């Protein structure tokens with residue numbers, strides 16, 4: 294009788310929803326069936342977050358370039374180069390935001 298009680302006590306809890314299973318195999322099946330998708334979505338959400346972080350940094354960089362462009366210490370040639378560089382980055386940014 295005592296032995297049986299100990300067996301019942303042994304359970305494997307799902308780390309996602311807390312549901313308990315008698316065997317590790319059952320738990321693995323449960324996780325695969327119920328949580329695999331959620332896990333993938335989580336990953337995707339993270340990369341979208343990183344992407345918008347990158348976009349924000351790029352927008353900042355364009356702002357810096359545009360600030361430099363009006364600096365009195367630059368020659369017309371240098372200003373022209375800066376203008377072209379920031380235009381190129383802006384185009385890339387617009388392309389990324391469109392395809393997002």
Ligand SMILES: [Zn+2]
Pocket residue numbers: 307308309310311312323324327328
């Ligand atoms: Zn679960």
